[in-house]
Amino acid sequence: MAKPTGFLEYGREDTPYRPVEERLRDWNEVQADAPIERVKAQAARCMDCGIPFCNSGCPLGNIIPDWNDLLYRDKMEDALLRLHSTNNFPEFTGLVCPAPCEAACVLGINDDAVTIKQIEWEIIRTGWEQGWVVPVKPERRTGRSVAVVGSGPAGLSAAQQLSRAGHTVTLFEKNDRIGGLLRYGIPEFKLEKWIIDRRLDQMRQEGVSFQTGVHVGQDLSAAELRRSFDAALLCLGAEEPRDLPTEGRDLDGIHFAMDFLTQQNRRGAGDELDPAKDILASDRHVVILGGGDTGSDCVGTSHRHKARSVTSIELLERPPDHRSPTTPWPSWPLLFRTSSSHEEGGTREYARMTKRFEGRNGRVEKLVGVEVRFGEPDESGRPRLEEIPGSDFEMPADLVLLAMGFLHPVHAGIVEGLGVRLDPRGNVMADTGEFATSEPGVFAAGDCRRGQSLVVWAQWEGREAARAVDQYLMGRSRLQSRSALV
Numbered sequence: 358m359a360k361p362t363g364f365l366e367y368g369r370e371d372t373p374y375r376p377v378e379e380r381l382r383d384w385n386e387v388q389a390d391a392p393i394e395r396v397k398a399q400a401a402r403c404m405d406c407g408i409p410f411c412n413s414g415c416p417l418g419n420i421i422p423d424w425n426d427l428l429y430r431d432k433m434e435d436a437l438l439r440l441h442s443t444n445n446f447p448e449f450t451g452l453v454c455p456a457p458c459e460a461a462c463v464l465g466i467n468d469d470a471v472t473i474k475q476i477e478w479e480i481i482r483t484g485w486e487q488g489w490v491v492p493v494k495p496e497r498r499t500g501r502s503v504a505v506v507g508s509g510p511a512g513l514s515a516a517q518q519l520s521r522a523g524h525t526v527t528l529f530e531k532n533d534r535i536g537g538l539l540r541y542g543i544p545e546f547k548l549e550k551w552i553i554d555r556r557l558d559q560m561r562q563e564g565v566s567f568q569t570g571v572h573v574g575q576d577l578s579a580a581e582l583r584r585s586f587d588a589a590l591l592c593l594g595a596e597e598p599r600d601l602p603t604e605g606r607d608l609d610g611i612h613f614a615m616d617f618l619t620q621q622n623r624r625g626a627g628d629e630l631d632p633a634k635d636i637l638a639s640d641r642h643v644v645i646l647g648g649g650d651t652g653s654d655c656v657g658t659s660h661r662h663k664a665r666s667v668t669s670i671e672l673l674e675r676p677p678d679h680r681s682p683t684t685p686w687p688s689w690p691l692l693f694r695t696s697s698s699h700e701e702g703g704t705r706e707y708a709r710m711t712k713r714f715e716g717r718n719g720r721v722e723k724l725v726g727v728e729v730r731f732g733e734p735d736e737s738g739r740p741r742l743e744e745i746p747g748s749d750f751e752m753p754a755d756l757v758l759l760a761m762g763f764l765h766p767v768h769a770g771i772v773e774g775l776g777v778r779l780d781p782r783g784n785v786m787a788d789t790g791e792f793a794t795s796e797p798g799v800f801a802a803g804d805c806r807r808g809q810s811l812v813v814w815a816q817w818e819g820r821e822a823a824r825a826v827d828q829y830l831m832g833r834s835r836l837q838s839r840s841a842l843v
């Protein structure tokens with residue numbers, strides 16, 4: 358235990374962020390680094406509980422009390438070793454994870470939780486600075502080859518694990534750059550892209566082969582994929598966006614959020630874009646439909662484009678300010694959350710439904726909607742959505758961004774080509790023990806298997822699926838499983 362009286366002596370100090378006026382002028386990381394003495398004091402708050410619920414709250418099973426203790430005792434390199442033993446990329450989770458571990462922290466029952474995510478970031482930040490993150494090569498190669506399709510956090514963690522197990526790994530990505538949503542979804546102000554690149558360098562040196570611009574199912578057929586590799590792991594993400602097929606949807610100025618966010622990430626990377634296809638929020642009344650991470654990223658991006666106004670609209674009711682009794686500790690709480698982008702400005706409206714868009718000369722100008730409430734449950738047990746009579750409203754909207762989530766992976770192409778079975782929601786069917794699809798030698802992990810989720814879950818799925826693939830190829834696996842740790 359770091360310091361037996363730490364939680365009595367020190368209060369929680371939240372992760373520091375750069376001042377709003379400063380960060381709105383650039384695209385750099387909004388999160389600021391904390392001085393080491395402050396991080397140590399925060400680590401000292403960890404009580405090293407008999408049953409550390411944070412450890413099971415973290416999807417990766419990060420062994421949080423151990424690294425809190427090691428950091429406090431100035432054994433930073435050991436802390437990093439412990440952190441890497443469960444998490445291939447703590448720098449991604451340390452920056453963008455919503456930290457379900459903190460919601461499960463025992464100290465959080467009657468005090469503020471330990472700042473686990475910040476501590477995780479500081480450990481890996483120091484590790485890179487000190488040159489402790491080096492390529493890890495297997496003692497020998499197995500002679501088996503694996504294709505990983507998709508280079509988001511699931512594909513990346515699977516590829517790293519499989520290569521370290523000695524397999525020859527080729528990672529295919531249809532885009533021109535590696536990283537999936539880390540690269541083209543999440544904005545730079547949450548995750549600067551050089552942070553991905555230095556990890557890719559490590560993986561290249563470990564022997565992973567990256568093949569960009571290869572759309573598997575089009576450029577490489579399903580049959581060829583199966584013929585050329587001993588096993589294939591699908592990490593395709595859930596790229597089919599939820600649409601809003603309402604009157605006026607076809608007007609110019611209404612876009613899927615990912616088109617907007619991808620363009621900005623490309624701009625940031627220095628790509629030349631076709632000005633005729635630019636989606637910019639500059640000087641526009643921006644309306645964002647959907648209140649999750651994607652919607653919040655559109656808010657931050659619109660502010661940096663200098664939008665005239667930014668309004669987020671959510672169909673659901675406003676969540677409570679404090680943990681709802683329906684989500685008691687240590688579960689992930691239903692709670693009103695304010696992201697760094699929300700802190701930067703804009704308005705959030707809840708319980709509002711869009712009825713139609715109106716415009717002139719083919720371009721959207723206005724959103725027409727109505728306030729709603731959730732009434733008595735219907736036959737399926739779901740609360741009935743009711744319009745509130747007389748609550749119709751309209752608002753100026755000359756850029757509308759649809760951020761209402763994703764349905765499932767794209768089926769056309771590799772999913773249909775391989776003929777893998779789908780679950781009732783349209784995701785690739787595979788369980789979390791074997792990660793095996795209905796087709797022998799074909800596995801699935803990440804959002805394409807579990808549906809749209811989080812980076813931390815994708816990294817967990819990639820690690821666990823790698824173990825399942827290794828087991829399939831070798832009859833046994835020495836790769837670690839989370840179930841062996843908790």
Ligand SMILES: Cc1cc2nc3c(=O)[nH]c(=O)nc-3n(C[C@H](O)[C@H](O)[C@H](O)COP(=O)(O)OP(=O)(O)OC[C@H]3O[C@@H](n4cnc5c(N)ncnc54)[C@H](O)[C@@H]3O)c2cc1C
Nearest residue numbers: 507509510511531537538573593594803804810811812815
């Ligand atoms: C805008 C946005 C912001 C988000 N913010 C956060 C956040 O702050 N924190 C958080 O925890 N989560 C966040 N998420 C969710 C998180 O990014 C995803 O859950 C996670 O990236 C899923 O990882 P994945 O590897 O399964 O898929 P993805 O990251 O989607 O990667 C899939 C990759 O597969 C490639 N691919 C698909 N089909 C093929 C094919 N046939 N051939 C070759 N390549 C193919 C795609 O091009 C893509 O690069 C966010 C999501 C979005 C959309």
Ligand code: SF4
Nearest residue numbers: 415450454456458474
């Ligand atoms: S990965 Fe997420 S849940 Fe796990 S310790 Fe880090 S911040 Fe917490």
